[in-house]
Amino acid sequence: MASATDSSRAPAAAALRRSLGFRDLVVYGLLFIAPMAPVGVFGTLDAKSHGAVALVYLVATVAMAFTAFSYAQMVRVAPQAGSVFTYARKGLGEGPGLIAGWMAMLDYLLIPAVAYLFSGIAMNALVPEVSRWAWTALAVVVTTLLNLWGVRVAARVGFAVLAMEILVLAVFVVAAAVVLVQDGPRRGWLSPLTGDGSLDFSTAAVLGAVSVAVLSYLGFDAIVSFAEEVTGGSERVARAVLFCLALAGTLFVVQSYLAALLMPVSAAELAADPVRQGPAFYTAVESSVGFWLHDLVAISKAVGAAFAALAGQAAAGRLVFAMARERRLPRALARTSDGTPRAALLVTAAATLVAAVWAARRDDGLDHLVSVVDVGALVAFTLLHASVVGWYVVRRREGAPNWWKHLVVPVLGAAVTVTVIVEASRTAQLVGAVWLAVGLGVLFVQRGRRSGDPAGAAGGSGHDG
Numbered sequence: 516m517a518s519a520t521d522s523s524r525a526p527a528a529a530a531l532r533r534s535l536g537f538r539d540l541v542v543y544g545l546l547f548i549a550p551m552a553p554v555g556v557f558g559t560l561d562a563k564s565h566g567a568v569a570l571v572y573l574v575a576t577v578a579m580a581f582t583a584f585s586y587a588q589m590v591r592v593a594p595q596a597g598s599v600f601t602y603a604r605k606g607l608g609e610g611p612g613l614i615a616g617w618m619a620m621l622d623y624l625l626i627p628a629v630a631y632l633f634s635g636i637a638m639n640a641l642v643p644e645v646s647r648w649a650w651t652a653l654a655v656v657v658t659t660l661l662n663l664w665g666v667r668v669a670a671r672v673g674f675a676v677l678a679m680e681i682l683v684l685a686v687f688v689v690a691a692a693v694v695l696v697q698d699g700p701r702r703g704w705l706s707p708l709t710g711d712g713s714l715d716f717s718t719a720a721v722l723g724a725v726s727v728a729v730l731s732y733l734g735f736d737a738i739v740s741f742a743e744e745v746t747g748g749s750e751r752v753a754r755a756v757l758f759c760l761a762l763a764g765t766l767f768v769v770q771s772y773l774a775a776l777l778m779p780v781s782a783a784e785l786a787a788d789p790v791r792q793g794p795a796f797y798t799a800v801e802s803s804v805g806f807w808l809h810d811l812v813a814i815s816k817a818v819g820a821a822f823a824a825l826a827g828q829a830a831a832g833r834l835v836f837a838m839a840r841e842r843r844l845p846r847a848l849a850r851t852s853d854g855t856p857r858a859a860l861l862v863t864a865a866a867t868l869v870a871a872v873w874a875a876r877r878d879d880g881l882d883h884l885v886s887v888v889d890v891g892a893l894v895a896f897t898l899l900h901a902s903v904v905g906w907y908v909v910r911r912r913e914g915a916p917n918w919w920k921h922l923v924v925p926v927l928g929a930a931v932t933v934t935v936i937v938e939a940s941r942t943a944q945l946v947g948a949v950w951l952a953v954g955l956g957v958l959f960v961q962r963g964r965r966s967g968d969p970a971g972a973a974g975g976s977g978h979d980g
Contacts, residue, residue: 531596531743531744531833531836531851531854531855531856532665532666532744532853532854532855533743533744533745533746534665534666534667534744534746534854535666535667535670535741535744535745535746536745536746536747536751537747537751537754537755538674539666539667539670539674539741539745540738540741540745540751540752540755540759541738541755541758541759541762542670542673542674542677543670543673543737543738543741543826543829543830544734544735544737544738544755544756544759544760544763544826545677545759545762545763546673546676546677546819546822546823546825546826547626547733547734547735547737547823547826547827547830548731548732548733548734548735548759548763548823549630549680549734549816549819549820549823550677550680550681550684550763550766550819551680551683551684551766551770551812551815551816551819552731552732552763552767553572553728553731553767553770553771553774553796554770554796554797554812554816555633555793555796555816556727556728556730556731557771557774557795557796557799558785558791558792558793558794558795558796558798559724559727559792559793560572560724560727560728560771561775561778561782561785561792561795562782562785562786562789562792563720563723563724563727563786564710564720564721564723564724564782565710565711565713565714565715565716565717565720565721565782565783565786566702566706566707566710566711566712566713566714566775566781566782567706567707567708567709567710567716567720567721567724568707568724568771568772568774568775569707569708569768569771569772569775570707570708570709570721571721571724571725571728571771572728572731572764572767572768572771573708573764573768574721574722574725574728575725575728575729575731575732575764575767576732576760576761576763576764576767576768578725578729578931579729579732579735579760579764579931580757580760580761581900581924581925581927581928581931582736582896582899582900582928582931582932583735583736583756583757583760584757584920584924584928585899585900585902585903585924585925585928586736586738586739586753586756586899587753587754587756587757588753588903588907588920588921588925589602589605589606589899589902589903589906590602590739590742590749590752590753590756591749591750591753592605592606592906592912592913593605594742594743594748594749594752595742595743595837596740596741596742596743596744596833596834596836596837597616597740597833597834597837597838597841598616598619598736598739598740598830598833598834598837599615599616599619599736599895599896599898599899599902600612600613600615600616600619600834600837600838600841600843601837602615602899602902603615603616603898603899603901603902604841605902605906606901606902606903606904606905606906606910607898607901607902607905610958610962611898611901611902613838613843613954613957613958613961614898614951614954614955614958615894615895615898615899615902616834616837616838616843616895617950617951617953617954617957618890618891618892618894618895618898618947618950618951618954619834619891619892619895620831620834620835620838620891621890621891621892621946621947621950622733622888622889622891622892622895623737623827623830623831623834623863623891624831624863624866624867624870625867625870625884625887625888625891626733626734626824626827626888626892627823627824627825627827627828627831627867627871628824628867628870628871628874628884629871629881629884629888630820630821630823630824630827631651631654631655631820631821631824631867631871632647632651632871632874632875632880632881632884633816633817633820633881634650634651634654634817634818634820634821634824635647635648635649635650635651635652635654635871635875636875636881637813637814637816637817637820638650638654638817640813641813641814641817646875647875648872648875648876650875651871651872651875652868652871652872652875654820654821654824655824655864655867655868655871655872657821658821658822658824658825658828659828659860659861659864661825662825662828662829662832662855662860662864663855663857663860663861665853665854665855666741666744666829666854666855669825669829672822673822673825673826676818676819676822677819677822679815679818679819680815680818680819683811683812683815684766684770686808686811687770687773687800687804687808687812688769688770688773690804690808691773691774691776691777691803691804692773694777694803694804695773695776695777698803700776700777701776701777701778701779701803702775702776702778702781704776706775706776707771707772707775707776708772710782711775711781711782713781713782713783713784714782714783714786723938726934726935726938728767729931729935730888730889730935731767732760732763732764733888733889733892734823734826734827735756735759735760735763736756736892736896737826737827737829737830738752738755738756738759739752739756740829740830740833740834741829741830741833743833744854774795774796774799774800775799777799777800777802777803777804778795778798778799779798779799779802779803780795780798796812797809797812797813800812824867828860828863828864828867829860831859831863831867832856832859832860832862832863832864833856833859835848835856835859835862835863836848836849836851836856836858836859839859843957843961848862870884883942887940887942887943887946887947888943889935889939889943890936890939890943890944890946890947891947891950893932893933893935893936893939894932894936894947894951896928896929896932897929897932897933897936899925899928900925900926900928900929900932901925901929903921903924903925904921904922904925904926907920907921907922908921908922
């Protein structure tokens, strides 16, 4: 069988430049995730878990580790830019490969749109004379220019922004520690792991909160999109994926633990008053440390959100590039210039700009975007786990499988992602179903064209699955 991404068929112009190191990969992953991602959902998770918010992130990190491990397995098999599109083609066949890439595209287009909108809202709060849609559009333009400049330049600027975000997080950790030493916690020292006592501890409540918390990790998978641009081989990409998830999980557990100890409102009170859940993290910071830290965190979130979108836009461009190179999208999108997929980046930037500005001009725009961003990624993750089983266990391409790594772990990972899909909002499920239906339509049309075009079929790769 021909390789699913036989580079001999790709024109020289469709080559990406290898210029990224291990640090650059981790920077892109952490930028997309955002080191302080729990800030926006802290109150919701605290209420849902009955106060055991740090335990929620601990469990969520373990749950997402299954997905990270599956990525690490498949990037060694196919170290190309297509991420789940390439992996599903390898492990499951052409059809599932297209669907995996199609569903991941929904995630890679909408998550940056949400991040741009977060940035626009935050900047509008700081400078209300400029409308939030204008700030949102400006963030898209600036980060797109950086991505067009080249992956190496974007990584350097991203590193500076990430360092700023981690510095702000460090300031919060130190300030929180000082307050806790001087004044003691508002809740019990173990309450972030066991619940604050205002509501009975419930395993079901914790797991329900975990299904929301895993969304904070969406983005670490963007690392594998740069597999063709990294020096040192696929092993470096695999290590970066696992390291990024472990580091993000540690940061999430630490900040949620400290915020819970500083929280002046009980989990029961938050549950009874959902309006207080959104700003709950800021409430904890302001009441215990001071308003200055509130402003510092807000500014960090405004800048960090824009550069989280930069990483997401870069990953989206590489996914579109890879799908176009395999003739699943218009071939023009597979063109590169100086090793950068500028055509694909411009198309994804335009789509994200339209979604972000549309949402920024509506009062309920953020709610609409947030409610649908997760389903595409979760379906793609599920197909990723199936790809591991398909490649190693069903096809046995690497010899005798390791049953733990190649069956147990991906099955557990798929169980997590399917559970979160089931728990998703009806709006998210509906949008995901419509997007999936369109993808199936594209697959049907392309199969018909290839079966009727011997030359085109011969030029394809792999097989329909």
